[in-house]
Amino acid sequence: MPDEYQFHGGERTLWGMRPTWCEIDVSAIAHNVETLAARLPDVDICAVVKADAYTHGAIPVAHAAIEAGASWLAVALVEEGVQLRNAGIDAPILVLSEPSPSGMLGVVFNRLTPTLYTPEGVRAAGEEARSAGITLDVEVSVDTGMRRVGAEPDEVMGVIESVIADDSLTLGGVWTHCAVADELENDFTQVQFDRFDRVLEKLHTGGGEAVRRHAGNSAVAIAHEAHGYDMVRCGIAMYGVDPSAELHGRAKLQPALSLHSKVSFVKQIDAGDGVGYGHHWHAPTDRWLATVPIGYADGVRRDLGLRGGEVLINGIRRPIVGVVTMDQLMVDLGDDSSVSVDDEVVLIGPQGDDVITAAEVADRLDTIPYEVLCAIGPRVSRTYV
Secondary structure (H helix, E strand, O other), rough: OOOEEEEEEEEEEEEOOOEEEEOOOHHHHHHHHHHHHOOOOOOOOEEEEEHHHHHHOOHHHHHHHHHHOOOOEEEOHHHHHHHHOOOOOOEEEEEEOOHHHHHHHHHHHHOOOEEEHHHHHHHHHHHHHHOOOOOOEEEHHHHHHHHOEOOOEEEOOHHHHHHOOOOEEEEEEEEEEOOOOOOOOOOOOHHHHHHHHHHHHHHHHOOOOOOOOOOEOOHHHHOHHEEEEEEEEEEEHHHHOOOOOHHHHOOOOOOEEEEEEEEEEEEEOOOEEEOOOHHOEEOOOOEEEEEEOOOOOHHOOOOOOOHHHHHEEEOEEEEEOOOOOOEEEEEEEEOOOOOOOOOEEEEEEEEEEEEHHHHHHHHHOOHHHHHHHOOOOOOOOOOOO
């Protein structure tokens, strides 16, 4: 394959038309899977690759995670599971929300494991499995306090019993999701574990003790190892990002993604010149300004410069000035005339002795690293190293 081509989302795209790209270090993905697995011996790792693996690329990340020891994959949508199957990935794939009745055909045809939590979902899964002449592995989710999806604790046994009663379905697992596991002083996580344990005790009494049990996300894997149960679902930590600042450094994670561009234009501007739409920034003195070909259509928030956002050029932090436009942003170089067209710009990642992390960008934007990463759009080419 010519070097100018790279794969993203299973499609071939021309590389080099615009010097803006992400580098994904698949060895970092493997390292993080192995690091998390070492914290939880005898517990399976489920690699969460929804949302195109948090923008890292679901197919290459899935391959790297499985090779590093992950035994399951998890997605949010049936379509995401289909994409993995079309790429030849044969590992078990858990769909984290209950598919619609019309989506059950895709579940059955692609051998996905759906999460169920309503009588309607159980009925739809069973009917589709019977039509296909197969027995479908399913899991049931119980809402212990996230209040997003899942059966209520006092109703979940009814869902479980409906699954067990259907000869076309096999109860493979029961799980829940923690809402505040990344907050070490918040005792609600233990409340959720206790509620989950009570459901599991009812299940054990009913003879269903052999199913997979899991409650853990990345924060549980890092900070609540005693509640790993049979499997943990690792998302953000697999990509080398701490689930929260409170958990920073508790696991030796390696960030897998860096975001790059190159200077496309340099000019000198006069003191008092306004920069960008709305002229939200004016040059305090005569100075140099660089234009970088990446914008909010690529996932860089429009207000990043107004909130103190910076980039690295030649190993030096430089402030983004004015508002980020759809396709470009501007950087204040001060009196430094040494920056040239084609100099590399780092928006996330290391350069020289400095580094800009996704967490730093998130802090400036009053959000979380998950959103910063997932915002990076498909116009940004991905290259795998």
